[in-house]
Amino acid sequence: MKEKIRCRAQSLGFDDCRFTTSAPPETGEHFLSWLGNSFHGEMEWIARERSIELRLDPEKILPGAKTIICLAKSYYEGEALEDSIESCVARYARIPDYHKTLKPTLEQLTEYVNSLTSPAANSLSFLDTGAILERDLSQRAGIGFIGKHNNLISKKLGNWFFLAEILTTLEIEADLPERNLCGSCQKCLDACPTGALTAPWVLDSRKCLSYLTIENKRDIPKEYHSAVGTKFFGCDRCLEACPWNKVAPPRNALTSHISELPLSTKKLEQMDDASFKKKFASSPLLRAKRDGLLRNLLIAQKNGLNLPIE
Ligand code: B12
Ligand code: SF4
Known part of the structure; x- marks a missing residue:
């Protein structure tokens, strides 16, 4: 089975x-x-x-x-x-x-x-x-x-x-667990720009840029604005730092949809919630909602984001 x-x-x-x-x-x-x-x-x-x-x-x-x-x-x-628009969005x-x-x-x-x-x-x-x-x-x-x-x-x-x-409810023999292979490596903790990884295996979401730019519905505290940089949706810095990625070849062909989205502060400002939902229906960016995405883009723009923002 x-x-x-x-x-x-x-x-x-x-x-x-x-x-x-x-x-x-x-x-x-x-x-x-x-x-x-x-x-x-x-x-x-x-x-x-x-x-x-x-x-x-x-x-x-x-x-x-x-x-x-x-x-x-x-x-x-x-x-x-x-510097492509894809590079400013978390990989997922x-x-x-x-x-x-x-x-x-x-x-x-x-x-x-x-x-x-x-x-x-x-x-x-x-x-x-x-x-x-x-x-x-x-x-x-x-x-x-x-x-x-x-x-x-x-x-x-x-x-x-x-x-x-x-x-x-099927009973199937369990496989063996994987053992931890981090060793003394701390590259992910060093790569985090906000100190959200307060200790190995401990993440304070309130400081995590993934939380702050996606789940959080309020303003992003000023102290984190420079850490956002031009990455206006999610964060991958700790994941990018992991040496285990060197063994992982790309599994899929690039299917990015980001460049087709109306990612312009002006267009977002003009959009009502219903048309935002329609335009972003199949994108993970929908999760931040119109206001969240606009908030993020404005911070990223101040940090030098140079994209089709008119
Ligand atoms: C809430 C949530 C978030 C929150 C909180 C993250 C967090 N660390 O908990 C926020 C919004 C910040 C977030 C961000 C991201 N998320 Co998220 N998230 C979730 C969600 C819905 C729940 C996670 C949860 O239960 N957290 C509570 C904590 C305490 O639990 P935990 O993280 O599972 O931690 C366990 C272990 O760490 C373990 N543990 C703790 N200490 C120690 C110590 C030792 C020695 C050991 C061995 C184990 C151990 O115990 C914990 C409790 O069981 C899951 C989906 C799900 N249902 O599980 C996706 C999920 C974890 N997210 C995912 C992803 C992809 C992300 C992002 C990469 C997205 C992005 N690029 O922006 C980031 C990564 C940030 C990070 N460094 O973790 C994927 C992860 C896939 C993977 N390969 O691990 C998941 C599984 C979704 C999915 N189905 O694919 N996420
Ligand atoms: S996702 Fe970014 S902010 Fe969150 S723990 Fe990882 S490096 Fe830090």
Whole structure:
């Protein structure tokens, strides 16, 4: 059954597929102390009682669950041209929104998993937004190890990949966890321009440019404006610094959609929310909303961003 699922995952375009049990994640205590320190900032959804309860015990999400199928999908598409508009956006956001593009394939795989037994298994799939500690469980399944920058690093993919999971009532033998291979390397911590990585494996979202430019709906505190530089959506500096990326060849052909977006402060100012939603519908940039994107562009522009901004 394991090989069948792996083969189907591969034919659907996933770059890795591994298995773990549905037992609680090992680093629940870390998650609780992260919340206790308010490192989630204003992402209140992650701190709700029910969200915590489910993240600490996947079996509460699906009673009778036995296995978690962990999947990785690379988004590494080679290097963007220096000073191009793509280079000012986090890599994951240069391509159309993975929540939309990966969902149909994840659903196909989930249906396939259910069809393997009679009576059919019961399964639920997750892609970023579910109440599940994706990195933790994926490390236990052996997809990779959690780096000091908090991201999962794979020996074959580097750190440029999305995670997705299928929680299922099927009982499948677990794979071995990956061991941590960071060693004494601290390049990601040194690369962070805001000190958001307050210690290895500890991220204070309130200082993280990914949070400040995407999730945060308020002004970006002045003290971080120069750190934004010209990168107006998300941040990849800690990920770029990881030496494990040297082993990861580009997996996909460049499919950037960024240069087709109306990324002009003037155009954004003239746009109402409905037309913004329409124009940015398939882009991850939608998440920042019109006001957030405009806020970011104005800061980046002050820092020298020289793009089609009229
Ligand atoms: C909230 C969130 C954010 C927040 C908070 C980030 C954070 N570090 O928690 C913000 C907005 C800042 C963010 C940013 C980014 N995110 Co995000 N995010 C999430 C989300 C929705 C939840 C993460 C979470 O639960 N955080 C709480 C913390 C405490 O949990 P954790 O990070 O999983 O940490 C665990 C481990 O670090 C471990 N641990 C802690 N200490 C130690 C110590 C040791 C020794 C060990 C071994 C383990 C260990 O315990 C923790 C708890 O279980 C996940 C999807 C999901 N459902 O999991 C995506 C997710 C983590 N994000 C993702 C991505 C791609 C990003 C960005 C790269 C996007 C960008 N370029 O701008 C950045 C990276 C910033 C960074 N350095 O982490 C991917 C990561 C893929 C990967 N290869 O790891 C995910 C998995 C989404 C996906 N499905 O692909 N994100
Ligand atoms: S994403 Fe940027 S700001 Fe956030 S921890 Fe990494 S380097 Fe620091």
